Amino acid sequence: MRIFRAGALSVLMLGSALAGAGPVFAQSAVDAAQALASALDGAGGGISMVDQVAALEAAAAAGDTMALWQLGLMYEAGEGVTQDKAKAFGYFSQIANDHADAAPKGLEADIVAQSFVKMGEYYKDGVPEAGIPQNDDYSTKLILHAASYFGDAEAQYKVGELYLEEGELGDNPLQSARWLSLAARKGHAGAQARLGNMLFNGDGTLQANPVEGLMWLTVASRRAIGTADSGWIDDLLNSAMSVADPDQRKQAVDLADNLGRQFGGL
16 A cells, blocks of 8 residues: 555756766665765865755756755755755655655665655654644654665664554564564664664563674674764673673674674674
8 A cells, every 4th residue: 555656766967067977876875865965065176055955956846866865864954054854854755755656676765765764753753843743653654664665774673663662563572673683684783783682681572692682782883883873882782791601702703703794794
């Protein structure tokens, strides 16, 4: 069952306004949007922020997904423009409205999935300036669509957390571990850490597996180096390491060394 209507896909091409920067190609649409920002910043020896925003708005007006995404991020954070959550919501919702049924593995799937996650976050708290009321149920529905249809790791991580809250999807550690595992295997450091902590300590019907739990915590710690998540992830790892026996620590590190690269570890 479709949540939104689907629309045609588009690929952003930087025209002469960007001093011949050319098309932006990347392994994923999110990477492409980031590459777009770099291309705009460096095109023709540097163009003004006003011209950058104008170029993005022109592409967005033509329905370009990457431009819509980039503008949404800019207005959300107030980077290069005056912060405006209502505008950010509008850009993210346009992506979701137009591409809800986009191919899950298509070029723009990452951006579409992340737009659903963004909308879910906005509905979680509401966006008064955009006339959007708080709606927990709809927030969950949007995130579940990104997690199940698109297989988005961030959405799967959020679903895993929702299954640990009685007031959300219910306190269900087994279901939580299932969703966290899906995200963890895609290299999501937060999911790796949450899953590792659950497995190390056990949680209700989820039996403890200290070695596998330590392995995931180790992979997560390596994955999170230099990110905002490194602090809390390292706290979980250090806490588990402090009570694990030497054999458990050795087995876990060996597993992380041998398997970690498959899951985005170092």
